[in-house]
Amino acid sequence: MNAETSKDSKSLNVTRLLYAAILLCYLLMHFDDGVLSVASERIIRDLQISESQLGIVEAAIYVGIIAGSLVAPFLFAKLSSKAILMVGVLGNAAAVGSWALTNNYLLLACARILNGIFQVSFSKHFLFGLFTLFIRIIIAPYMQ
Numbered sequence: 061m062n063a064e065t066s067k068d069s070k071s072l073n074v075t076r077l078l079y080a081a082i083l084l085c086y087l088l089m090h091f092d093d094g095v096l097s098v099a100s101e102r103i104i105r106d107l108q109i110s111e112s113q114l115g116i117v118e119a120a121i122y123v124g125i126i127a128g129s130l131v132a133p134f135l136f137a138k139l140s141s142k143a144i145l146m147v148g149v150l151g152n153a154a155a156v157g158s159w160a161l162t163n164n165y166l167l168l169a170c171a172r173i174l175n176g177i178f179q180v181s182f183s184k185h186f187l188f189g190l191f192t193l194f195i196r197i198i199i200a201p202y203m204q
Contacts (some may be wrong), residue, residue: 076197078145101172106163113165124176132180148181 096103096118104114137142151174158171 078142078149079146081149086102089144102176107165107168108163109165115163116170117168120172121176121179124173124178126176127181128177128180131177132183135181144181151181151188 100114104111155171155174
């Protein structure tokens with residue numbers, strides 16, 4: 061019985077960590093759009109790209125969101141929630157990290173498309189996850 065409790069506790073901790081990562085991603089989601097807009101002149105100068113190329117990079121995320129929305133129902137039906145969330149968190153991190161590795165605007169546009177696809181992976185879990193986390197952490201201790 062004690063081993064089951066320990067296993068459930070570890071599973072709950074992983075779930076809490078995933079929900080915290082999702083919350084952080086949502087708090088920061090599209091924050092980059094504001095940064096791109098404010099820093100657009102400097103980005104154009106640093107990456108040595110034109111305004112239209114920067115526009116392609118900025119708009120690419122919406123292509124990813126549309127593509128992810130088309131694929132997501134099939135993935136949600138086939139994969140576990142934790143697998144989807146882990147892939148979403150790690151995929152978003154890798155796509156955002158590509159900004160540190162390249163200044164090629166086509167690769168950055170592809171990374172933004174991946175950001176859009178992986179953002180969709182959070183949509184199923186975000187509101188339900190926050191509600192569940194709120195109940196488990198804040199309300200449940202007072203109900204015992």
